[in-house]
């Protein structure tokens with residue numbers, strides 16, 4: 110009879126040959142070689158977009174209309190068009206008199222986001238949109254079609270203050286939080302796109318929403334919670350999406366995870382872990398300098414205990430940085446010591462940038478990492494990288510559009526000098 114040999118994390122660690130560190134090169138998109146990731150919770154801009162129907166609950170919508178001299182019941186009608194039919198143009202709402210169009214548009218339905226650029230990838234299965242906001246900030250959302258679902262990846266902030274060195278958005282800094290309306294407008298547009306059958310695959314309706322676009326959602330906690338309610342609640346309060354198909358992703362704002370758990374909404378929590386040891390994670394995810402791996406996994410386990418929702422552990426596999434087998438075993442140990450079956454690990458090969466040390470793990474290393482997790486009883490599913498041919502990593506496209514704009518501005522300045 111053959112006996113199964115098991116190795117400890119230390120045994121496996123001794124065999125590892127190469128360790129690339131996040132500090133070996135400047136952060137992704139940095140403009141100076143000595144740039145350092147700087148965690149920030151302070152927005153660069155104070156301005157906020159105009160108030161919108163999607164920012165408010167039905168009661169507040171009625172009050173706002175009444176204060177504009179219109180009967181409150183119109184709020185209900187307009188909300189049904191907006192949330193039930195995804196219509197935001199008053200001239201497409203036959204029961205709203207023409208005499209009210211201007212005032213309704215100004216009071217409840219100002220334009221919050223405009224498409225600045227659209228890109229198609231993966232043979233029409235992925236659509237990426239860069240949105241321009243009222244203050245010229247840019248954010249992006251990605252719509253992905255699968256056989257059985259259509260998933261929207263939404264942005265929750267312009268820029269991001271979490272400064273993850275492998276992420277282009279992180280290098281933009283924290284520009285500002287998006288309003289609930291700006292988040293829900295991304296959702297409404299995606300619903301229309303799916304309805305119109307613009308994706309080459311998947312049902313003709315939006316089924317899933319993930320907060321994995323630009324920004325750290327839990328920094329924008331209030332707007333996110335409002336947006337969650339309005340995505341889940343049925344029309345005329347909201348869009349009526351299934352809470353179970355909505356995922357809030359975080360790099361690990363521990364106190365906010367506990368707050369979110371207490372809300373009792375059955376949405377999925379995804380933790381962008383990327384390293385199971387503080388030694389590496391301190392440099393890979395600057396937020397780890399505040400909230401350590403152990404505290405983060407305790408909070409994630411609490412979320413599971415309270416909501417009954419299995420937590421997703423996101424793990425971008427970066428060659429020779431975090432893809433060692435000993436790290437897979439350490440991750441498994443950390444998860445198993447808190448309980449069985451409460452977390453699902455999703456390794457995802459990093460979208461590579463040419464010439465960077467941030468590059469995707471080799472397939473054999475990826476397989477070894479996954480096997481080690483599975484052998485330890487951890488549910489593990491490799492996620493596919495969508496949109497890698499259109500700057501699929503979060504923030505890359507908006508950064509590129511911004512830098513093109515900046516380059517154009519610089520060129521214009523040179524022209525007039």
Ligand code: SF4
Pocket residue numbers: 269270271272273276277278279280322323324325360503
């Ligand atoms: S990976 Fe996410 S949390 Fe980190 S800087 Fe990028 S957008 Fe922010």
